[in-house]
Amino acid sequence: MLCETNKELAAFVTKARAYAKDGKVADYIPALGKADPNDLSIAIQYPNGHCVSAGDVKKKFTLQSTSKVISLALAIMDWGAETVFEYVGMEPTGDPFNSIAKLESNVPAKPLNPMINAGALVVTHMIKGRSMEQKFERLLEFVRELANDQSINYCQEVADSEYRTADLNRALCYFLKQHNRMNENVEQLISLYSKQCAIEMNCLQLAQMGTVFAMDGINPVTSKQVIPKDVARICKTFMVTCGMYNASGEFAIKIGIPAKSGVAGSIMGAVPGRFGIGIFGPALDEKGNSIAGLKLLELLSNHYKLSMF
Incomplete structure (x- = not known):
């Protein structure tokens, strides 16, 4: 078992936290700019219910791009993989996560x-629902089921801040709409x-949530096949x-586990088959990943030989 005690895990957190000084919080979304760049916390959840943690693990943060894995799972469950991948590809990209360049050069x-x-x-546009409100409620309920916690909600302040600063995402939506990749009202989709x-x-x-993916879609708390x-x-x-944007190749070599980051x-x-990990460290590297996280x-993977490769 990896890190049997909180004290053992805390030593790794202390060592990694020193790297936070080289990162920067995502202040281009004003609400995220309020985070303390020195924060670093981790929880490791085993399927048998045992949890090891270090840092302020109860401090809340928003999922940001980490939510992309959840929405993908729900969309595939709604439509099937074949239909979903008619509209979006399966290939990694060397470009930043918000780039429009490949859209312009790919045909179609x-x-x-x-x-x-x-x-x-x-x-997200493909999630089933009669309205945007229903789509979001379905997604939120899905997150609650994965985390086995009905108290989870969204942060209105961050949502509003995101919406006001989402002009690049609006541009992506209009481009995609022009090329028949979606038929949604852009402002409603951005909301x-x-x-x-x-x-x-x-x-x-x-x-x-990570444990559910690690256990092939089974929630070990309820024994239900959620995915x-x-x-x-x-x-x-x-x-x-x-999962790590355009640093995914390096991440696979150095760490080698399935993971997804978000700019908060x-x-x-x-x-796979072992446990889920939740990390929060808001100081980001230049590619948008938690630098201390x-x-x-990397420290944990090297010490405990976690890499799939």
Whole structure:
């Protein structure tokens, strides 16, 4: 068992926290700019209910791009993989997560994968619902089921801040709409996507979600198959190949586990068949990943031989 005591895990956190000084919080979304860059916390959730943690693991943060894995799972469950991947690709990209460049050069215009913003917007658009409100309620209920916690909600302040600063995402939506990748009202979709990114939780809840993916879609608390096994496999594959934006190749070599990051500083990890990981460290590197969080995962992976490869 990895890190049997909180004290053992805390030593790794202390070592990794020193790297936070080289990062910067995501202040281009004003509400996220309020975070303390020195924060670093982690929870490791085992399927038998045992949890090891270090740092302020009950401090809340918003999922941001970590939510892309959840929306992808729900969209595939709604439509099937074949239909979803008619609209979004499966390939990694060397471009930043918010780039429009590949959309312009690909013929036909199709987002390369669901983990970049263009692909995530298409995926969120595909979630079934008679209204944007119903789509969001379905997504939120799905998150609650994965985390086994009905108290989870979204942060209105962050959602509003995201919505006001989402002009690049609006541009992506209009481009995608022009090329028949979506047929949604752009402002309504941006509002939905802003709420999705603003879903709020702590490391304990994030680690619980990671455990569901680690256990092939089974929630070990309820023993329910929350995500079909093949959908969980697809999501974990994207987490390995695209989960860390355009740093995913380096992440696979250095750490080698399925994981997804978000610009609020979260990282959700899923070590196949073993446990889930929830990390929060808001100081980001230049590619938008938690700089101390990545170092923490690297230390743990090297010490405990966690890499799939």
